[in-house]
Amino acid sequence: MDYIRKRGKGGGWNLISIVAESHTDVDNPYLELAAGILRQAKRDYIIAIIANDIKQMQKLERFFLSDWGQFLSFKQGEYIIKRSMEIAIEKMNHTP
Secondary structure (H helix, E strand, C coil): CCCCCCCCHHHCCCHHHCCCCCCCCCCCHHHHHHHHHHHHHHHHHHHHHHHCCHHHHHHHHHHHHCHHHHHHCCCCHHHHHHHHHHHHHHHHHCCC
């Protein structure tokens, strides 16, 4: 199953590319909505990591690992957390 296309613009990853094996219609508005929710949560999580906002990080980690977060991400919550941490670390290391 191809859940997440890991390469997007600029070598990043693109959650809009979440596609379930059972869905042949990539333009499914529900998949796009799920991807939008996850994309915003991922952005918020990266910002929280960079700001060292522990409460917000924990809140978003609970979301990603919750039944709802796992449903939206096709059980990729742990991967989203891991990859978001990598991105945040890269951003912190490249900030002058």
